[in-house]
Amino acid sequence: MLLRILSAEFLKIRRKWLWLLVAAGPLGVVALQAVNFGVRYDYLVAGKPAEVVWNSLIGDVALLALPAMLMGLAIVASMTAGIEHQMNAWKLTLALPVSKRQVFAGKFLLTVLLLLVACALLVPLTAGLGSMLGFSGPVPWGHLAAAAFYPFLAAMPFVALQTWLSVTMANQALPLTIGIVGMIVTLFAGIRLPDWVPYKWPQLAGGSDDPLYAVAAGLGLGIVVFAVGLTEFVRKDAR
């Protein structure tokens, strides 16, 4: 059933420019790094060993990808929920023989899948940029994939939170504000926060020595927030 819900969800986002947004995020990040590395090529690349230049490219891509991803998740969650809010379509879906749990799970999974696609795009785009810049040596795929996916997995509590807020509130101003404030907190205060604060996890997952702690914590808390949101959605009367 969940698969059928997802297939309906993917149909509903047609002509909503969501796919464009999903592609624009990683494209924009990599394009900015193309400018960065193009302009400062002599300083950043020339004469350095392959491992060092790949690491600095991946690090710089991850640095820009973090705010793009945090902002993107709030926007994507808001847009996928907004499809239902706009034309009072919640009651249409919820009067069908589908479980409310799965309707909520469908929205969450749609957002997760779209963002996963965005993260996945980072990998070939970054590798391509490296090759274009003439980096020698093999592409460090493992490192690259970790840099692309770990911060997103660690940000799972926020994916769940934004899905919950956007689905529950007809007016998307508040969910979007909370999402943007969250991004700013992570970006500017993240480094000063203690490790247990979830806002720090996406950064930890990107840079610390042991990123898997942050990833595991993110997935764990993500499931908890998802469960709380789900329970509230099921309990509440439909609009």
Place this chain on the structure above:
Amino acid sequence: MSMETILETQDLTKQLGGKKVVDGVNLTIGRGDIYGFLGPNGAGKTTTIRMLLGLAKPTAGTIRLFGKDIRKERIAILRKVGSLVEYPSYYGHLTAVENLEAVRRLLDVPKARIAEVLSIVRLTKDANRAVKGFSLGMKQRLGIATALLGNPELLVLDEPTNGLDPAGIQEIRELIKSLPRTNGVTILISSHLLSEVEQMANRVGIIAKGRLIYEDSIGRLREQAQGRIRLGVSDPEAAWRMLLAHGYPVGWENGVLTATQTDNRVVAGIVARLVQSNFAVYRVEEESASLESIFLTMTGTEGSL
């Protein structure tokens, strides 16, 4: 009741913000009924319907559809129900076909059904246009098509003509009347206008201020609306017995004789018989009430409409 009951509520109550918007409603709908659910705006029709569809939870009372409790078997029940609740729900950026396809994927009915329902609501020509460009009437028709998609046994239409111009109202009414009812589809249609459902409904329930104040066949309601002849006579009880003995269908209330058959020959016969039997006939008057005025009196909204 010999007929199979497919929808039954008991003491259905919904409290919102301390106010009982639906208050102890007992609805009974039999298979094959076209049930007109009537009441002025704000009487609790939509809230009742939302509870019937599991969109809102009752504060108290029970709902059974097809013999099952909606709280326990919501999904099994909804498999047999198609609905259109209040203003139309649709995805404006999608075409009519895509809107139906999004619902079809959840219902798991064959793709061919989309073309069928589009043709029933006469939207085949506009099937591939984005719905945001549709008129309200077309959107309502799409809503009805969506409701029909899963071959429902019970079709719930909440104010399907709300907001439409007279031509649109006529169109929707014709459409509902023309719905294929060969397999005994039951229809629950709500409206704030009696005139809108009286031509199609066989049973009506009237709700006002959250309470169901009337539920019976449309025929009974019509009987109340029919003109009656009232006869003022001397010794009405004796006169009533005498007339009944002679086979005249008369009633007796508050010291007046009443006859629901109002054609001239019957009235003349009654009067002749009364005179022959030495009853004094003081007055013979016609009392008439339209269905609408009875509805307005019942719902206490006579002044506001």
